[in-house]
Structure formats: structure tokens, C-alpha cells
Amino acid sequence: MHLFTRNLADLMPATAEITEALIREYINRAVTDVFKTMVGREPSFSTPADTPQQSQSLTPPDRPQVVGTVGFLGDVNGLVYLHLDLAFARLCTCHLLGMTEQELDEAGDEVINDAIGEMTNMTVGSFKNGLCDAGYPCKLTIPSILRGTNFSIEPISSAVRHVYFFDCAEHRVVADILMKSDDQG
Amino acid sequence: MRYKVLTVDDSKTVRIIVKKAFKPFDVEIFEAANGVEGLAVAAKETPDLILLDITMPVMDGVEMLTKLKSDPALKAIPVIMLTAEGGRDNVLKIAKIGVRDYLVKPFKEEVLIEKCSRVIDLKPVNEGPAKAKSILDPADILIVEDKPAIIQQIQEGLKHTPWRIKGVATQGEAIDCATKATPDLIVVSLSLPEDAAFTFFRMLRTNLKTKYTPVFALVVKTEVAQQQQAQTMGFSAIITKPIEMSELESKAAKAMNLDTSQRYYAINGDLMVMRLPEICSPAVLAEAATYLKPKFAEAVDAGFNKVVIDIHQVKSLHMGIIKLLFQAMQTCRDLAMHFVLVGNPQIISECKGFEDTRGWTFCDSIDDAKNTLSKAPVAVPQMAGASA
Numbered sequence: 212m213h214l215f216t217r218n219l220a221d222l223m224p225a226t227a228e229i230t231e232a233l234i235r236e237y238i239n240r241a242v243t244d245v246f247k248t249m250v251g252r253e254p255s256f257s258t259p260a261d262t263p264q265q266s267q268s269l270t271p272p273d274r275p276q277v278v279g280t281v282g283f284l285g286d287v288n289g290l291v292y293l294h295l296d297l298a299f300a301r302l303c304t305c306h307l308l309g310m311t312e313q314e315l316d317e318a319g320d321e322v323i324n325d326a327i328g329e330m331t332n333m334t335v336g337s338f339k340n341g342l343c344d345a346g347y348p349c350k351l352t353i354p355s356i357l358r359g360t361n362f363s364i365e366p367i368s369s370a371v372r373h374v375y376f377f378d379c380a381e382h383r384v385v386a387d388i389l390m391k392s393d394d395q396g
Numbered sequence: 397m398r399y400k401v402l403t404v405d406d407s408k409t410v411r412i413i414v415k416k417a418f419k420p421f422d423v424e425i426f427e428a429a430n431g432v433e434g435l436a437v438a439a440k441e442t443p444d445l446i447l448l449d450i451t452m453p454v455m456d457g458v459e460m461l462t463k464l465k466s467d468p469a470l471k472a473i474p475v476i477m478l479t480a481e482g483g484r485d486n487v488l489k490i491a492k493i494g495v496r497d498y499l500v501k502p503f504k505e506e507v508l509i510e511k512c513s514r515v516i517d518l519k520p521v522n523e524g525p526a527k528a529k530s531i532l533d534p535a536d537i538l539i540v541e542d543k544p545a546i547i548q549q550i551q552e553g554l555k556h557t558p559w560r561i562k563g564v565a566t567q568g569e570a571i572d573c574a575t576k577a578t579p580d581l582i583v584v585s586l587s588l589p590e591d592a593a594f595t596f597f598r599m600l601r602t603n604l605k606t607k608y609t610p611v612f613a614l615v616v617k618t619e620v621a622q623q624q625q626a627q628t629m630g631f632s633a634i635i636t637k638p639i640e641m642s643e644l645e646s647k648a649a650k651a652m653n654l655d656t657s658q659r660y661y662a663i664n665g666d667l668m669v670m671r672l673p674e675i676c677s678p679a680v681l682a683e684a685a686t687y688l689k690p691k692f693a694e695a696v697d698a699g700f701n702k703v704v705i706d707i708h709q710v711k712s713l714h715m716g717i718i719k720l721l722f723q724a725m726q727t728c729r730d731l732a733m734h735f736v737l738v739g740n741p742q743i744i745s746e747c748k749g750f751e752d753t754r755g756w757t758f759c760d761s762i763d764d765a766k767n768t769l770s771k772a773p774v775a776v777p778q779m780a781g782a783s784a
Contacts, residue, residue, distance in 0.1 A: 248502035308412050322408070329409040332451070333501040336480020340500070343483025351451045351480060353406065 229287065229347065229390075234373055238291075238386050241337035242377050245330055246384070250306040254379035271296075272361035277323060279331025279356055283339040285349025289390035291338065292357075292364060293331040299382035300327050320358075328354035334386070399516045400441055402426045404434035404460065405449040405478070410501075414447060414478075417505035418512075422521045431455025435463055438470050444516050447508075450479040450490075458490060465494050474515045478503065513604045530655040532558060535580040537648065539563040540570040540596065541614060542588055546637070550583070553641035559648075567592040571599065578605045580652045583635065583644075586615040586622045597629060610651035614639075646679040657687040667702035667769060668695040668733075669762070670724055672717065674709045681716045685723065692727045703728055703735040704765045710739075713746040718753060736765045 239256050247253045277300040282290045295303065304326040305315055315322065332354045339349055366372050370389040377384040401423050403414040411427045418425055426441055428434040430452045438446060446464070450457035457479065465471045474496040481487075482500035491498065497511050512518065529535070537559050539547050547563030554561060562579075564570050567588065574582060582600065584593045593613065600606040610633070613626035617636040626634055633647045649656045660683070662669050668691075673680060692703070705724055710717060721737075728735040739747070739758035747753040759765040 245502045248504055304409075307409060309416050325407060326409045329407040332407070333480050336482065336501060340480075340482040343485060348483060348485055353451060353453055 229342065229345065231373065233341075233345065234388060234390075235375065237338045237341035238334075238373075238375050238388060240341070241334045242293075242375075242384060242386060244337055245333045246303075246377075246379055249330060249333065250303045252380045254377035254384055257376040257378045257383070274298075275358070275360045276362075277327050277356065277358055278364075279327045279334075279354055281328075281331050281335035281354045282352035283335060283342070283349040284352065285343075285347065287342055287347040287349050287390065289370075289388060291331070291335045291389075292385075292387040293327075293334055294383075294385035294387065295327060296382055297323075297358075299380070299384070302380070302382075303327065303330060324356040324358075328356050338388075399423045399445070399518070400426060400443040401445045401447065401512070401516075402428065402434065402437055402441065402443040403447045403478075404428045404431065404437075404452070404457065405447070406430055406452040407449070410449065410478070413505065414508070417508050420520055421509070421518045423516075423518065431457060431460030431463075434460050435470075438464060438473060439467075442470075443473060445496075445512060446473055446475045447478045447512075448475050448495075450477065450481040450486075458493070461490065461493050461495065476511060476515065478508070510604055513607070514602070518604060519608075529652065531649055531658055533654070534558045534560060535652055535654070536577070537561045537581045537583065538570065538573050538579040539583045539614075540567070540588065540593070541565070541583075541585040543585070546585070546614070546639070549639060550641075550644070553639070554645060554648075557645065567596050570596055574600060574606055574609075575603065578609060581610050581612065581648055582606075583612040583614055586613050586619070586626060594625070594629060597631065601630070612644075612647070612651070640677075642675060642677055643679060646677075646683060650683075656683055657691055660684040661687060661691040663695070663698075663700065664704070664762070665766070666700065667704055667766065668692070668700050669704045669706055671706040672710050672720075674711050676710060676714075676717050676720075678716060681720050685720055688720075688724060689727055692724075692731055692733065696731045696733065701731075701733050702769045703733050704738055704759075704762060704769070705735055706738040706762065706765075707743055708738050708740045708761075710743055713743055713750075713753075718750065722752075734769055736768050738762060738765050 242254055275297040277295050277297055279293045280290060300323050301312070301315060304310070304323045305312060307326050308322070310318065332351065336351055339351060342349060364387060366389045370391055373388040375386045377386070399422070401418060403411050403425060405411050406429050415425050426437050426443060428437045432455045434446070434448070448457045448461060457477065461475060464473065464475065476497045476499060477490060477495050478499050478501065480501040487498055496515055499508060499511055509518065539550055539561060541547050541563060542565045544563070551561045551563070562573065564573055570584070573579070584596055586593045597611055600609060600611060611631055612633045612635050613623070613631040614635050614637065615622050615626065623634050632651050635644050635647065659673070660671060662671070672684065705721065707717070707721070725735065737756060737758045738761060744758050747756050759768055
């Protein structure tokens with residue numbers, strides 16, 4: 212278990228320690244809230260058989276992925292990557308916007324990117340609101356999107372990584388959280 | 397009046413969701429992708445409500461809100477924040493600048509609409525002229541009354557109508573029923589304990605689904621103070637106990653905006669029949685009078701020029717009925733329609749007692765009336781009495 216404490220934590224009685232358990236609780240709540248509210252599907256927290264290595268792809272190598280990224284900056288800094296396979300990204304987009312598959316094909320990839328960007332924004336927003344309320348005020352960055360197949364994201368050495376898997380409607384959603392280690396005590 | 401709503405969000409997805417949420421309502425949606433665009437659209441369109449995100453490129457929502465609130469021309473526009481930024485401190489900071497409400501993403505469309513409806517009076521959009529519901533169509537009426545005998549009395553009294561009448565005894569049950577499937581009419585007893593009727597009424601009026609549902613107050617005739625309170629609060633009508641069923645039926649039909657003309661006017665073969673019921677209360681006569689001219693004109697327009705004015709069901713004659721009959725006869729003359737009267741012995745005898753009606757002549761039945769009309773001269777009969 213990773214343990215995070217802030218430098219000023221001891222001086223701020225309202226500030227809770229950012230423990231791995233807290234991060235897990237916040238991201239679990241965030242992912243569940245967003246997928247349940249916006250696409251009507253309830254993800255379940257999943258524990259992978261093996262802990263992925265730093266350079267290892269978090270998703271099956273043969274499945275194209277849409278990855279939303281949103282950062283949070285303030286008293287705690289970090290970045291969250293939300294991985295969805297393309298098929299699930301399309302399904303979520305159709306549900307969010309009330310579109311058919313055919314309408315989505317006509318609308319193009321931009322629409323999927325924007326929808327997944329917004330879902331990531333909501334997820335990270337919900338996650339970081341937990342951090343704010345725990346005494347670590349921070350703000351969101353504007354979402355961006357990565358697309359591709361068989362890729363891995365390698366964090367810089369000063370970042371601490373937390374990876375959480377969720378099963379949702381026969382698809383896997385991965386939340387890859389990188390937090391700057393100087394936010395640790 | 398069509399309300400204008402401006403959604404300011406850098407995510408096209410959110411703007412589409414907002415548009416989708418407002419689709420059932422008569423609202424014009426304007427879009428902006430950042431604070432600069434948002435201010436420009438706000439200045440040009442002066443929307444009735446702004447939905448504002450915080451994290452946006454070019455100009456964020458906090459800056460836009462600050463500028464909006466410092467502009468005398470725009471500062472009165474209500475703003476609801478719709479944002480993923482939901483930390484307590486952020487919310488408090490923004491609330492101080494001045495927002496009407498705060499909705500944290502993810503959000504349900506129903507919640508967004510519910511919050512917006514507290515700011516603007518959202519009305520469902522009319523998709524073309526809807527077919528008017530008639531007295532012959534089914535409707536759902538919810539009776540909230542803790543005395544089962546009253547519920548039973550209403551169910552019994554209105555059983556000849558196609559209306560489905562459901563009775564519940566408590567406010568809790570009433571809330572459940574009203575929110576699950578919005579009734580066409582709610583009748584609530586003011587004698588429910590702890591002013592529950594008034595609490596329930598307030599709740600109905602703040603809920604978007606039941607905001608426009610007609611609500612009747614059921615109250616003992618002598619409880620004048622309660623009746624005044626109900627009127628002040630805006631109950632659609634007051635029904636006094638003991639309940640006069642024809643009054644309840646008539647008021648219910650009016651409140652549900654039902655076309656009740658079929659009660660009094662119908663086409664029978666090649667002629668039009670105007671029929672008055674057994675008891676002709678002032679409400680019944682007023683209702684029949686409302687449809688008189690349009691229905692006669694409609695019949696003429698459709699090629700019918702013969703009318704049977706059937707009052708054989710009427711128990712007793714009074715000035716209200718006589719006045720309505722004169723009006724009907726005059727309308728026939730104006731429209732060059734042939735008409736005859738159908739009455740019963742009691743009515744015929746009573747007619748002899750009034751100067752104005754003494755000369756009226758009656759047929760005994762509809763068949764008799766049809767025969768008479770088939771022999772009718774081309775010219776419209778002169779009216780001293782009826783033209784039989």
C-alpha cells in the first residue's frame with residue numbers, strides 16, 4: 212500500500228492523509244457515479260490477477276483504445292488516464308448523446324473524443340472533489356484524448372502510479388492515476 | 397413566451413445533452429464554447445437562464461460569471477453552474493459571486509430540468525394541434541381523502557364516466573401515486589391531519605410533472621376559513637361536502653379541459669340533436685351554452701340543416717332552461733336550420749304556464765321529430781312556438 216502525506220498536513224487539522232485506500236475509494240466512487248449516471252451502467256471494481264508492470268500495456272494489445280486524460284493542479288498534482296476500448300467508447304457516446312451507431316459513424320471520431328473527454332472530465336472532477344474536501348484544493352485541467360492500440364504509458368520516476376480496473380457491461384475500464392511524488396510527505 | 401437558455405461549456409457533448417434535456421420544453425437553446433463567447437451571446441440574446449461550466453479555455457466560467465455580474469445590463473440573468481468542479485471551497489467561492497444554483501457533473505437530465513424549472517417556468521412544447529380530449533376519453537383522477545366513504549361516494553357518483561378514480565388515504569401514498577404517473581386531476585381533502593393537504597399542494601406545484609395538474613380542494617361547506625386559504629393558495633376549484641356530483645363532474649371536465657359538447661350535441665342520422673339532461677344546474681346550462689353556436693355552425697358547415705331540441709329528460713322547467721332554448725331557436729333561425737322540440741308531459745304542461753312558452757309545440761319522441769322534420773317546408777318556421 213502506498214502512503215501519501217502532505218508537507219503541511221500536520222499543520223492543517225482538517226486535512227486527511229491521502230492514503231491508497233482513500234484514492235481507491237474516491238476513484239471507485241467517481242467511476243461508478245459517472246458511468247451509472249451518464250450511461251446507465253454500473254461498473255464493478257475488479258482486481259487483476261497480476262499487478263501490471265510499469266512498461267506493460269494496461270489493456271489487451273489487440274483492442275483499439277480511446278484514452279481520456281485530465282489533470283488536477285493545486286495542493287496536490289496529478290493526472291488521470293481513463294482507458295476505454297473503442298467499442299465501449301462508441302457505446303457510451305451513443306448513450307450520452309442519444310445517437311444510433313449509424314448516426315455516430317456519420318458524426319465521426321471527433322464526437323467520440325469529445326464525449327470520452329467529457330466523461331473523463333466528470334470522473335476526474337468527482338475524484339479531485341474528494342481530494343478538495345479532504346483538504347487538498349486543486350483545479351482541473353482541460354481534457355485531452357489519446358487513441359491507439361497496444362501502447363503503454365510510462366510515468367516519470369517522480370510520479371507514483373495507481374491503477375484500478377473496472378468491469379462494465381462486458382468491457383473493461385482502466386483508471387490509471389499518476390500523482391506527483393513531491394505531494395508525498 | 398419562449399424562454400431562452402444559454403449553455404456555456406467547452407464540451408460539445410454537454411451542450412448536446414443540455415439541448416436533449418430541454419427538447420420536450422418550449423425553450424430556445426443558445427450555445428457558447430467559452431466565457432468570451434458566452435458573454436457575447438448573453439449580451440446579444442439576453443437569455444432567461446445561463447448554464448455555466450467552470451473549466452474552459454480562453455475564459456473560464458468564474459471569470460465570465462464575474463464579468464456578467466459586474467455588467468448592469470446582464471447581472472440580473474440567473475446563472476446555474478453546471479460543472480465537474482464540486483469541491484466545497486470552490487462552490488462557496490462561486491456562490492459568493494452570485495449563482496442561482498449549482499449542479500455538479502455527472503448529472504441526470506431530470507435533475508437539470510428540475511433545477512432549471514425553479515428559475516424559469518418550463519412548459520411542454522406543443523407539437524402541432526393536439527386532439528382535444530373528450531368527455532368520452534378515459535382520464536385518471538386521484539382522490540386524497542382519509543374517509544373511505546367519501547372516496548366510495550365519488551367513485552359511485554362518477555361511475556358512468558370513463559374516468560379511472562383512485563383513492564388514497566395519506567399524503568405519502570398521494571405523493572407516490574402523483575409522481576409515478578401524473579393524474580389528470582387531483583382532489584384532496586382539506587381535512588387531512590396536520591394541514592397535509594396544503595403541504596401536498598405546495599409539493600405538487602414545485603414539481604415539474606404536476607405543476608399544471610388541476611387540484612381541487614374538498615372541504616365541508618361551513619369551513620369558510622379553509623376554503624379561503626385554498627383559494628388564496630391557488631387550488632383550481634373548491635368542492636364542498638356534501639358533494640354535488642354533477643357539480644364535481646362538470647368542474648372536473650372543465651379543469652381537465654375536456655370537450656364536453658358530446659353531452660349535449662350529437663349527430664343522429666341526417667339531423668343534429670341538442671339534448672339537455674335531467675337536472676339542468678346553472679353549470680350545466682352554462683356548459684351547454686358555451687358549445688351552442690359553434691356546434692350549430694359546425695353542423696351547418698357539414699351539411700346538416702335539421703335540429704331536434706330534445707328536453708324530454710328534463711324534470712322541471714325554469715328560466716335558465718327557457719333562456720337557453722330561446723338562444724338555441726334563435727341560432728337555428730340565424731343559420732336557416734329547421735328545428736322541432738321533443739318534450740315530456742310534465743314539461744309540456746309547465747310550458748303552458750309561461751307567457752313566452754305557451755305557444756311552443758312538442759313532439760313525443762325523436763322518431764316523431766324525425767317524421768315532422770322530413771315533412772318540414774323549405775322555409776324556416778316562424779317562431780312563436782316551435783316549428784313542429
